[in-house]
Amino acid sequence: MKDLVVLVADSNMKAAVQTLIEKRYKSLGICQVQADVLVHPRRDPGIFHEAHIFLQPLRNEYRYALVMFDHEGCGQENRPARQLEQEVKERLEQADWQGRCEVIVLEPELEAWVWSSSPHVPKVLGLTPQKMQQILQRFPQNRLGKPQRPKEAMEECLKEAKIPRSSSIYAELAETVGLQNCVDPNFVKFRQTLQKWFP
Structure with a gap:
């Protein structure tokens, strides 16, 4: 069983997240992790509506699932991001990811x-x-x-x-920019979630 599957909305997000987990795990304060980062073909709206369907077949292949998408462009911009996170997380938990999943809605988008x-x-x-x-x-x-x-x-x-x-720009930024001073609430949640799962 692998450690982690991350479902993201596009190749830029994949490049950033994969680089952070593979190359910056020490800066994130986590151990080395076996992770796969998958892109949903229908991007942000696809993740909002179907993350649980997409990830259910993988529930016995990975210990944890992390789902990430942009608030901007997900089709639910008129609703608070926290509410969307809760909704997607509840659906994941009903799809057998109980107690081992987290959802991060990036406000307004990854470029933050x-x-x-x-x-x-x-x-x-x-x-x-x-x-x-x-x-x-x-x-x-x-x-x-x-x-x-x-x-x-x-x-x-x-x-x-x-x-x-x-995508290579996002990977290069993820590889070189210092992480200690990043106070973006979504990034903090990303780091804390990984620290909790992979101390």
Whole structure:
């Protein structure tokens, strides 16, 4: 039986999560884990509606299941993310994942994890720190001082640097950016869940 299956909404999320679990497990404060990261073919809405159906056949192959999708684009944006997490988790528990599953709805989306004070962020995005700051100033900030529209901010930076968006960027960010100062509530939940399961 493997340790963990992670169900995610797209290849960018897969690249980030796989890199974090495989290469940054020490920084996450967990032991080495045998994990598979699977992408749902119908992305965020597919995960919201069908995560339990997708994962039920795997219930005897893995000890734990982690489900992650973006709030933005899941078709349920008018409802609180915590409520969606609870709903998907209840369905998973009824599908034989009782006591060994967790759901993280990323608000508004995965790109919220990108924005940290790490010097690696501008480097990976192909910009000087000054140029990146200039671009970020065009975007309203949330209470954590990050852009409220994180995906658009990232796309703007990549456009400026003439770099096409790809999963490898997410993997490189996950591999290089320091994790200790990340206060994003979704990231904290991700780290704490893994620490609880794999101390």
